[in-house]
Amino acid sequence: MKVVIAPDSFKESLSAAEVAAALAEGWRLALPDTEVVELPLADGGEGTTQALVSATGGSLEHKEVSGPLGKPVNGFWGRLGGKRAVIECAAASGLDLLSRGERDPWRATTRGTGELILEALDAGMTEIIIGLGGSATNDGGAGMLQALGVRLRDENGDDIAPGAEGLESLASIDLSGLDKRLRGVSFQVACDVDNPLTGEQGASAVFGPQKGADAALVKRMDACLARYGEAITHCIGEKVDTIPGAGAAGGLGAAFLAFLNASLKPGIEIMLDAVDIDSHLEGAALVITGEGRIDSQTERGKTPVGVARRARMHSIPCIAVGGAVPEDPQVLQTLSHQGLKAVFPILPGVTDLDTALANAGLNLRLCGRNLAAFWQLAAIQPAD
Known part of the structure; x- marks a missing residue:
């Protein structure tokens, strides 16, 4: 199985490459035989x-x-x-x-x-x-x-x-x-x-x-x-x-x-073309994207939605992770219409901002591991 991990950075915490590496490490804890492609991205900001x-x-x-x-x-x-x-x-x-x-x-x-x-x-x-x-x-x-x-x-x-x-x-x-x-x-x-x-x-x-x-x-x-x-x-x-x-x-x-x-x-469109994401998506079963804060601004053209749209063109399901995610179901539904099938927070519990930023790497690894375990448990298949 092939999984493409294509996140943006988590601002003030981790670069996009560090985010991708942490998620990949966590995923392999549960599914070590997965072919994981790490594809750090940016949408015009840092990185x-x-x-x-x-x-x-x-x-x-x-x-x-x-x-x-x-x-x-x-x-x-x-x-x-x-x-x-x-x-x-x-x-x-x-x-x-x-x-x-x-x-x-x-x-x-x-x-x-x-x-x-x-x-x-x-x-x-x-x-x-x-x-x-x-x-x-x-x-x-x-x-x-x-x-x-x-x-x-x-x-x-x-x-x-x-x-x-x-x-x-x-x-x-x-x-x-x-x-x-x-x-x-x-x-x-x-x-x-x-x-x-x-x-x-x-x-x-x-x-x-x-x-x-x-x-x-x-x-x-x-x-x-x-x-x-x-x-x-x-x-x-x-x-x-x-x-x-x-x-x-x-x-x-x-x-x-x-x-x-x-x-x-x-x-994100400039970036996706530059890294030739379409070639990396060939044969993938799942795409994981994300950024530090996923909210109503995300649908305005930020990395998670850009990646989700490109994944949808290949009929590949796409999910996102974030340090903060929408509390409004309507925002989540709007993101779903953009191609993000699900959005997961990485925080394991209530914490302050400084602690969340400091522990982002660990939390991403845990999240990656749990995503892989859930994927295995649910036997999710690529979307039509």
Whole structure:
């Protein structure tokens, strides 16, 4: 029997490769003769660069760049062969680069992401895949644009401050200094969400709380991004703020759409094609996927649903595991319609977040073992 284990990372705990390895180890405890294929994935967030580099036989390039709060961090980007590159904003502007106490979406900047793009340009890259997930920012990509030569000015003509804070005083956008090499670059943006820039489903309201924003700050940042959206429209003569994905990575999606002629595509689709998942699914009896938190956002194009849809095309049942899973039966039913036949929590009992994160590997192994034992007991057959 063949089982494909294709999870995303469990944020702040384990990489996708570690998740896959733990589940595989647990599965083999109950069914040691199973052919287990470990296929770690990402959907545009952390791990995207490493996964694509591994899939293409490329290489990682490291560069010290500005971190989310301006302090230098060891950023990286990937060469994928020829003039193709991959950059994940999480490598320079990611939430995992900050401790929980440091999270500050009001001041966090995407400048480091722009600096990584400059590195790729210096290396002669002309096709760049961008992963938008896992950001600590809510600046609409303003920092990235400034790194690439764009001037964002206040009413006095001075450059605005970093972060969402600067957008509060934004009066105009000047593209005259934008790096001219960008005209010859195509950007394919791996985007795991379809949120607009502002509003109830916008960047600030949906993702701001995860990045450290309280209700008052969410409202203030949403107003800042609305101001930013108006400035974009005035600058280019087009509205991008309502385009699905414009709100990804704290509005970074809007910057790519407006100024870098980028195309947004579900990150998981880019990944699945890059790792040639269809060939790995041949002959499989079951697919196991998962991520740290499975909820209503999962159906918007994140890894578990992307994997489930591809498995369904091959008539292979797909189940998911998560550190946190939906408590709403309707959400579970919706995920079922997307191809996830069942969703299992990995936690064995009530615990606090720190303990859950620390014990994720053990809990995944236990979950993997129990899934294999249940599969054997129930004699589940592949779906028609």
